[in-house]
Amino acid sequence: MRARLLAVGWAMAFIALALILCGIIFQASGFSAPDMFASILDGAFLSDGALLHDLRWACPLFVSATGVIVAFRCGYFNVGTQGQFYLGGIGAAVAVAMLPHAPAVLVTLAAILAGMAFGALWAFWPGWLRIRSGTDEVITTLMGNFIAVLLLVWLTSGPLKDPAGSGQVTSSPPIPAAIRISTDTGVSGWIIALTVLVGVVTWILVNRTAFGVLGGLAGRNPVMVTWQGARLSRLGLGAFLFSGATAGLAGAMEVLGPDGRLVSGFSPGHGFTAVLIALVANLSVSGSVVVALFFGGLASASLYLPVIAGLPSAAIDMVNAAIALFITARSLPAWLRLPKRNRS
Amino acid sequence: MASALACDGLTVRFGAFTALSAVSLSFPRAQIHAVCGQNGAGKTTFARACAGLLAPSEGSIRIGDALLRGGQVKDARAAGVELVHQSFALPPSFTIAEAMEFGLTGQRGAVFTRRGLQARWQPHLDALGVEAKPSTRIRDLPVETQQAVEIARALAGNARVLILDEPTAVLAPSAAAALFQRLTRLRDSGVTILIILHKIREVLAVADTVSVLRGGRLITGPDAVADLTAGRIAAAIIGHSPAKAGDAATETAEDIGALVGTDLPHGHRHTVSAPHAIATLAGITTKPAADGQSLQDISLTIGAGEILGIAGVEGNGQRPLVEVLAGLVPLTAGSVTLDGTAVTGLPLAARRNLGLRIIPFERNTEGLSLSSPLWENFAARGLLAKSALSLINPSALRRAAHAAFQSWDVRFTSVDNPARSLSGGNAQKVILAREMDDAAKLIILAQPTRGLDLGATAFVWQAMRDARDRGLGLILISSDLDELFDISDRLVVLQGGRVAGQFAPPYDLGRVGAAMVGDH
CATH class of the missing domain: 3.40.50.300 (P-loop containing nucleotide triphosphate hydrolases)
Structure with missing residues (x-):
């Protein structure tokens, strides 16, 4: 318990350092740092409806982060969350397009399951390559992100394109309200229920199943669990599929929820923020609830800043990047100490 | 001067x-x-x-x-x-x-x-x-x-x-x-x-x-x-x-001699009451591994209630031998039987279910996950026998680890501490506690006393003899001839991946040494 509190304390200290660094840069580029932080705080948590916006962004981020937690704990650095998230959105949109006459509830369920399946598929091939031939999953999952972005662009400007659309950003036709799981606010019973369900399931998986303990051991020392008779390939593939499915679910939640259609290039920073949440929370499921709310706040502030305060929203990207930098620096010594992974 | x-x-x-x-x-x-x-x-x-x-x-x-x-x-x-x-x-x-x-x-x-x-x-x-x-x-x-x-x-x-x-x-x-x-x-x-x-x-x-x-x-x-x-x-x-092992203060004068290397022990003839084969290797041949080691047509039988010592200069097939028994390397020829069951193609998990236990060569990488809590290290073997999604009760597992460590005389402060907090001897006792359970039938011990002090070494020997007396089969791989001579009931010398000689007590250093370097 003390160790966990200490870890949280360290994470807070690093976030504070990141904010100080941002403050210096704001000040140096001609903005008033106190004003900037006040506006971010306003946009994130204090202004009317800020907490609702916060939740709107935090829910899908948390869902994706749970998958990152499981994969990273097992020692697989799946950083393809963004691609798996997009595939999830595509899966949901495809399911909706293919079931034009089915009852709304069934379409919704089918779309959610299709999103999870597509996301899992996008994690399956890097997982397979990793386990079969030792291909570095960091490279393959990153590359998968680029392919997924292009797939999304192609689908939204080709097969799934809304013929009535005239905006600059191409998208699929709007999804009927009966099929959607929330209005444009992005907060609804469905979304909260799905998020809570994923949180509970992941917490049980990590803390109360044989998979959780063995995965944790395998992540720290795969050689040891091999000598205990574990089949790393099964354990690893399970971790990849779970993380892909959760990211896919988050994508489906976006498309069926606040977005209401498949938009080209939606939520571009989602996957990396999810990885960041998992790392800041020290791969703890309960910790990432709080951290996801914090990053959800930053995400809503980035929409608030240019509109209400007339400040550049890039400030939020900078805050995110600075936090990423400091958190990675914190985890780096621990990663370097990890025993070499078995490449058999 | x-x-x-x-x-x-x-x-x-x-x-x-x-x-x-x-x-x-x-x-x-x-x-x-x-x-x-x-x-x-x-x-x-x-x-x-x-x-x-x-x-x-x-x-x-x-x-x-x-x-x-x-x-x-x-x-x-x-x-x-x-x-x-x-x-x-x-x-x-x-x-x-x-x-x-x-x-x-x-x-x-x-x-x-x-x-x-x-x-x-x-x-x-x-x-x-x-x-x-x-x-x-x-x-x-x-x-x-x-x-x-x-x-x-x-x-x-x-x-x-x-x-x-x-x-x-x-x-x-x-x-x-x-x-x-x-x-x-x-x-x-x-x-x-x-x-x-x-x-x-x-x-x-x-x-x-x-x-x-x-x-x-x-x-x-x-x-x-x-x-x-x-x-x-x-x-x-x-x-x-x-x-220093406390309760295990049963070393004979010969044990002490073997510990500090005064006179080379010659071993005792240990009579097995009802000898039956607990494991058989027949005609085992493997491909050379990355370190160049392989096995060439190895045939061995390990009986219940005996300690089979494996001697040899390091790098002459000891590691592939353990890996073959564990099912971690493919065979090019030969078959393995464990407690009457043919296990040649079976994975390690299935062999462990039949009672195979392994104390691997590298305590700190193969035996334990140093950065993981002690209770997880202890629970790993039991958890692998279950299906992956079966629910567990961490506090019960912690209590089980605590009880086992106490009965094995492990000096530890908390089962939540990482394994790296233990000394070499105590870390080895954690592995022994995990691997020498009641369902064990064949235990492979690869360099189990390397780097341990005298008290811990005597403790490990006592644990091996107790297991032998309970009717288990044990394979001891060691590069310390004093240790092998003192506690093996039978000795096999590996040289260049082949069995270069089999010996029974009383052991003769000249003959065993000659077999180790390939002079017959």
């Missing part, structure tokens, strides 16, 4: 741990000085401090008349002190000539030709009686030649003091004898030799003086070996309470 090397109040601390405490010693020139002690007594720390690899926390080291600046290997080497490491430090891909040249300092920017290097180093090798071509790569040399080259490398400069850290640990008995002859010749030519040794027998065979360390303190020395007996050296090494 000034001493070759002297230390005064030498103290080395690692954090709160004092590895060496106020050691004052001076070694006369042109003699062979043995330094003895149990594991953890501070022998290697002493060697490394004298070679300038470690900076003393207090005290000083003098080489001849010059004071050694602590932690400066270059200074030590310039003063003529060379260390031959326990595990060899020559780059495996270098040729002998390259390695020799590489070892010399102060030649920055020079240009070499292969032919020139070979011509330069051939006479040096010849003069030291090293029978190898300078163009041979280090990795292609047998281990005793590697060691000879390492010594030749150390003597390439103007070494006046040679420090050898447990040089016999990796050698077959005959190679050890050859090493001792080489060292004696060097001594006669005026080199002072400090040799860290584990076995009193070897001390008596080669050294002029002996110094004994215990718990980081100098107990006695340097004393002339001629005035000493094995018993007195053993008493100095062990101290007043040899049985």
